[in-house]
Amino acid sequence: MIIHLNELSFEKFGVGDEKVYKRVCDLLEVPLYVFVFDYVKRKDAAEDIVAETLFKLWMNRAKMKGPLHIQRFAYFTARNMAIDLLKQAAHEKTGPAGSMGDLGQLEDLIDETRTTRELEDAEISFRLAMKEMEALMQQLPPKLRQVFHLRFIDGMNVADIARLSGTAHSTVYNQCRAACEKIRKGLEEKGLKDFL
């Protein structure tokens, strides 16, 4: 279960409370993006799929039976869309009359018996990525570390962080950018070390 998702007012989500829906989006969009990006390997396509998934979640809000159902629904929806996109790309590559051999691996992806396991693995992977982020975060100055934690670990949006810290949106936005840049540089240095 994604951290904090079970703390939300589920009843309010079901009746379309905007604040709760936005919080669900805050909590789901990063893990969903990581999950989908692993399939499609394209930033724009992953962003499209996450947006469409969150939209479908809104459309189906009244049918959700609990926080875990919300999470599962989102992952299954995103996964199916990612597979559809890969299928479409494979068809474009081979043509409608071409060999279906390239689609063989995709058929494996559709195997329902593997789906639950895959979603569990995705959750573990996301938690590992968060742990790595927390470790990298330690190299940041205190203020940037605090903003980065609120944004990426707690999943808060810029407006809420600005309200909480009593600073302007633009300040929070710039702090997030600066923190990301420092962490990205830290990753590059770590990557270089790994290959030396």
Added chain:
Amino acid sequence: MTNMPNADLPDLIDKYRRQTLTEAEREALQRWLNEHEDNRTYFDKITAPGEIEGMVKAILEMDRGAIRGKLEARRRKL
């Protein structure tokens, strides 16, 4: 698939990566690896050099504003 609560696994794998596992934790991780070949496959994938760093990089580069923009555009059409 596994008898270990999934909440423990990220901790164990993270400690494995940082080489800070205790003997008891190493044994727990080994038991989990021996339980099913899928566990080993996943473990090898996630601990491959650059795998987790790649996920972190993807997170840092994602445009949450673009996602929200696309989401709101869809909702406005309702």
